[in-house]
Amino acid sequence: MESARQIRMAAAWPWISTLPRLALAAVWLVAGGLKAGDLAASARAVNAYQLMSYDAAEVVGAVQPFLEIALGLLLLIGLATRLTAVISAALMVIFIAGISWAWSQGLRIDCGCFSSGGELGAGESTAYGVDILRDVAFVALSGLLVWRPRSRFSLDGFLLGER
Amino acid sequence: MSKGRERAAKARQIVADQKAAERRRTVTLWTSVAVVLMLFAAGLIGWTTLRGQDDGKVTVPSAAVDDGTAFAVGAGPVTVDVYEDFMCPACGSFEETTGGVLKQLATAGKITLRFHPVAILDKFSHGTAYSTRAAAASAAAGQEGKFTEFHDVLYANRPAENTAGLTDAKMIELAASVGLTSETFTTAVNGGTYKTWATQATEKFSKKGFNGTPTIAVNGEQLNGPDNSVPSTALVTETIDKAAG
Known part of the structure; x- marks a missing residue:
């Protein structure tokens, strides 16, 4: 028999999960929106990691902002929440790896997370630790959604006939 | 039951x-x-x-060298390439500390100094794209044979990042103060004739694997100070001496 507490938690989870879903949606929409307007700058930001040729960086820099916006919109409406949360987490892990790489190589760049990034000027300092911590927090939010994907005000809930 | x-x-x-x-x-x-x-x-x-x-119709200034991306001063045996954005603070301080020495070396026939204007800081001028406008204006000045003069006066009046930058009218005024008053120049600045050129030159800069400004290269070899910093005047002159043999 389920205890009263378990029943209460089962009812509360969809409400709790709604928060990370909407927060992640906002993160992606802002991150993608800031980059989509200037694809040349986005390409330079990717290029600054020195992980690929400029031609490849150009493609990644163009595709990434739109992918981020799409992920944001999908999380906002709550479609296939578990899958979008897994993809979010995977992308964040890739970003963390990229920033760690830049850090280990002693590159002096802006991560380009919420901007068009690029190389830093002489006076500016890098913030790799902060950037990584922030991305780890986003991975944690995604993880919560992977674990408890059902949330309120989601298309998933509507399609499953939940009220 | x-x-x-x-x-x-x-x-x-x-x-x-x-x-x-x-x-x-x-x-x-x-x-x-x-x-x-x-x-x-x-x-x-x-x-x-x-x-x-589409970059649109790109008007390459015929005076530009190195695949139409640079304006040269002097004709010495050692080539020094300087890639700069007109809004970049680090470029401003590089010009202050090392710019004069480089120009002297160019005048003395020791080096060929090639200025490559690039525009990577457009996002820091409140949407006026100062970096692109300034690079385009410098091309117009180069076309009139006054690149260095105009380049120097722009750095002397370098706007801080996150400001609107200099207006086109102000750039034309500054050009006049260094003796650049031609109609062709004014028309090119007002019409944005070389803006697409600036975009294309910036792309070529990125394709070379460069990411920041100022980037300095001696005989094609990128020169960095310790910890990927901007090289000091001493390091630059030393490297030039070595390259000269």
Whole structure:
């Protein structure tokens, strides 16, 4: 028999999960929106990691902002929440790896997370630790959604006939 | 009788549960398919936007050297390439500390100094794209044989990042103060004649694997100070001496 507490938690989870879903949606929409307007700058930001040729960086820099916006919109409406949360987490892990790489190589760049990034000027300092911590927090939010994907005000809930 | 009813209720419950599970599977499958397709479509939008980007008609200033990306001073045996953005603070301080020495070396016939204007800081001028406008104006000045003069006066009046930058009118005024008053120059600045050139030159800069400004290269070899910093005047002159043999 389920205890009263378990029943209460089962009812509360969809409400709790709604928060990370909407927060992640906002993160992606802002991150993608800031980059989509200037694809040349986005390409330079990717290029600054020195992980690929400029031609490849150009493609990644163009595709990434739109992918981020799409992920944001999908999380906002709550479609296939578990899958979008897994993809979010995977992308964040890739970003963390990229920033760690830049850090280990002693590159002096802006991560380009919420901007068009690029190389830093002489006076500016890098913030790799902060950037990584922030991305780890986003991975944690995604993880919560992977674990408890059902949330309120989601298309998933509507399609499953939940009220 | 009551036992039979209980069993029937249980059976109905099992069927209902199975139906619910079936529905969950179907919904999960199709929403996942939809999500993958939509993400793919989004990526495609990015790709086509990139491919569809047309620099438009690029007017390359005929006075420019090195694949039409630079303006040269002097004709010495050692080539020194300097890539700069007119809004970049680090370029401003590089010009202050090392710019004079480089120009002297160029005048003395020791080096060929090639200035490559690039525009990577457009986002720091409140949407006026000062970096691109200034680079384009410098090309117009180069075309009139006054690149260095104009370059120097722009750095002497370098606007801080996160300001609107100098207006076109102000740049024309500054040009006049260094003896550049031609109609051709004014028309080119006001008409943005070399803006697409500035964009293309910046792309060529990135393609060379350069990411920041100022980037200095001696005989094609990028020169960095310790810890990827801007090289000091001493390091630059030393490297030039070595390259000269």
